[in-house]
Amino acid sequence: MWSGPRNLSTAMMYAFGNRADFHVVDEPFYGPYLRMTGLPHPMAVEIMASRPESAETVQAQLLGPMPKGRPHVYHKHMCQHMIDGMPRAFMKDCVHVFLLRHPARVVASFSKGYENPTAADIGFAAQAELYDYVLSLGLTPYVIDSADIRRDPESKLRALCEAIGLDFDPAMLSWPAGGHAQDGAWAPHWYGSVHRSTGFAGPEGDLPELSGAAADLANEALPHYEKMRDSALI
Secondary structure, three states: OEEOOOOOHHHHHHHHHOOOOEEEEEOOOHHHHHHHHOOOOOOHHHHHHHOOOOHHHHHHHHOOOOHHHOOEEEEEEEHHHOOOOOOOHHHHHOOEEEEEOOHHHHHHHHOOOOOOOOHHHHOHHHHHHHHHHHHHOOOOEEEEEHHHHHHOHHHHHHHHHHHHOOOOOHHHHEOOOOOOOOOOOOHHHHOHHHHOOOEOOOOOOOOOOOOHHHHHHHHHHHHHHHHHHOOEOO
16 A cells, blocks of 8 residues: 555554454555655654664565465555665565545645655655556556545445455454554654544545645645546546
8 A cells, every 4th residue: 555644544554454364564664764864754763763674674574474374464655765775576566556645635734743844755756656667567556545435435445445356344444442553663643543543534624725835735746646546446
């Protein structure tokens, strides 16, 4: 699952993580990304300490045996982590789903926890490039919009499962409050609302009104969002 920040990505991880046949992995390249970029992200020291593996080791782990012999694994990836130098060989052996959210909502939400975000931080250009890369591998990239999921979780999750060859499991529609055992070390900073949840939130309201640099950032990302949105599962 390829997402940017504040995209319903953690709730989607919880949905798949509540299936008995899935193991989930939370942002596996985050540690290598921070070491490669030196960015001062919230809890960066803790994140790097919790994720000491090299990017190449992470790649090998992603395709390795899963705990308890589970037949499926859900990788929650942040597109902005896949900078030059990150391995991509694993991608040819995966099913790829791209999770979208309108840029105005992403910028408004992300800015609450990260000061002065840039286009690289919110990952829309990287998401569009990865979408094209999956196509270049001869694979089908599936696209879903978080707004569609929030309007009708069961219908959209059923459609997603059918598209990628899974039986739908009603367990995906709810999960225990309090977080998941596979949450990354950054969860205390970012996952507060989803930790209080037991299922998908309802439909979102009107788009937030942005101004200045925030509006410019959302507008810069909008063409990438619209390009992929045109391919979203109905």
